[in-house]
Amino acid sequence: MSDAYLLVLVRVARRLSLGVCAVSALSIRSxxxxxxxxxxxxxxxxxxxxxxxxxxxxxxxxxxxxxxxxxxxxxxxxxxxxxxxxxxxxxxxxxxxxxxxxxxxxxxxxxxxxxxxxxxxxxxxxxxxxxxxxxxxxxxxxxxxxxxxxxxxxxxxGLHLDIKVKYGLSHTPIQDAALSMIELSKVLLKYSNSITACVEFSGVLERRLDVVQTLSELISARLAEIEQYGRISVIPFRPNYDAPDWLKQVEAVQGKGFDRYAFRCIAALIHCHSSSSEVIIADASANKLTLQAGPVVEELLPDLKTIAFWGGLNIASDSNSIIIESQYAAN
Known part of the structure; x- marks a missing residue:
């Protein structure tokens, strides 16, 4: 188990221990x-x-x-x-x-x-x-x-706590967040555990580390927001600061309402499963863009959709690209 994953677990436990006191300061929405x-x-x-x-x-x-x-x-x-x-x-x-x-x-x-x-x-x-x-x-x-x-x-x-938490409708957001993020944590654990195998079998270690790092950042950021505000926020992606070297044409993301943490994580996951050295942003419109990095692995879509949910993004795909839509871009 990676240090990044252990750090996330520690933060979850800490927030749960403080949950009863913290929730009184939150503004519960309807x-x-x-x-x-x-x-x-x-x-x-x-x-x-x-x-x-x-x-x-x-x-x-x-x-x-x-x-x-x-x-x-x-x-x-x-x-x-x-x-x-x-x-x-x-x-x-x-x-x-x-x-x-x-x-x-x-x-x-x-x-x-x-x-x-x-x-x-x-x-x-x-x-x-x-x-x-x-x-x-x-x-x-x-x-x-x-x-x-x-x-x-x-x-x-009432049957979907994660949606209530996402929009600040939960009366116990900190406790519910821990349950709601189980699927996201499973994705993190999967890639954390794969790092050892990657080292042993000479896999692409750096790309898996990028996935673990960006997933850890996403979970930590969302937990911190829920602790402070009772719901998640969308933090705009900054091309000049948030883009890794292998992500190209990043200026297309500017001003489109794409969450920094979720977008970085999605790009890292696509890069991890690609044979290409680059992920290219193409076909950008008002609130959509396309990520191209070779053939799309269908088994990757469930994990991408899990990540996208926690960043206010929608995911679709065709044979050679992933289409990302921001829910929070201007109508």
Whole structure:
């Protein structure tokens, strides 16, 4: 076990021992305290965790909000798998969501060939909206309409402590953070343990050390933020200070809302599994960029997604690159 991993364990234990005292100084948030963008990000994390596949942001709507689209796959007893396209609309409202608001989103979802519209709100639908939605669904019109009110969202969040911790919604954030980061710690332990084998079998030691170092930094930074603020922060990547020598065209990251710690860790992991000496940043847009370093190892994606979650990033891939999207870049 590496010194870096032991250091992380010590910090976790220390924060747990101080948790009861520290939590009293934290400001515990509710769903209403989230900004519209934070609520959209939380909704994306939640629907992906619950099984929505190929989830992507749609173009911002007239209200400036981002909408989510993805696919749901259901297998029946015969083994046939059916696919439905879902359109998710996020409404951070204090008042109820009216039927005209829902109807507007039904029209937009239908124009985008969605099979199901899911309205997710911090309040609830108005009585008229609920009646109209029931009439719509009973008439078997397309798209079908589903909705989560505040209680529905909170109930689902109760099963996913890491999402609550990420957005500052946990009443015991320090204790919950230790449980929430188990998967991230497993990734660190895997690469820590691989260092010995790397030395014995003449592997690429330096690249594995980069992974261990950046993972340790990520975990330590997130634990410190949760201890101080009750939620994670996003610390912008600084190309002139945070980029290793093997990461090229780093100026493309400037101002795109990419978290310093998670982005460095993702780049190090890709470099570790690449036969190339460099990782190149390409095809950058407002809140996306592509990392290229040769063929993508599919087995790497679960670890990349685990890391990305703790940096407000989304991960996708094709055969030769990893596509990274920042949840916190400007809409």
């Amino acid at each position: 769903l209403s305290d989230l900004t519209p963008t934070e609520f959209e990000n939380l909704t994306l994390d939640l629907v992906v965790r619950l099984g929505l596949k190929n989830a992507v942001w749609r173009t911002p709507g007239r209200d400036g909000g981002r909408d989510i689209q993805g696919d749901s796959f259901v297998s029946d007893f015969s083994g046939f798998v059916s696919r439905s396209s879902w359109y998710v609309e996020c409404k951070r409202y204090a008042d109820t969501v009216s039927w005209p608001n829902v109807w507007e989103k039904i029209s937009y979802a239908d124009s985008n060939s969605a099979d199901v519209l899911l309205v997710v709100t911090t309040s609830t639908l108005s009585p008229q909206a609920i009646d109209e939605v029931n009439r719509w669904n009973n008439a078997h019109k397309n798209p079908s309409v589903r909705f989560w009110n505040r209680q529905d969202v909170e109930a689902r969040l």
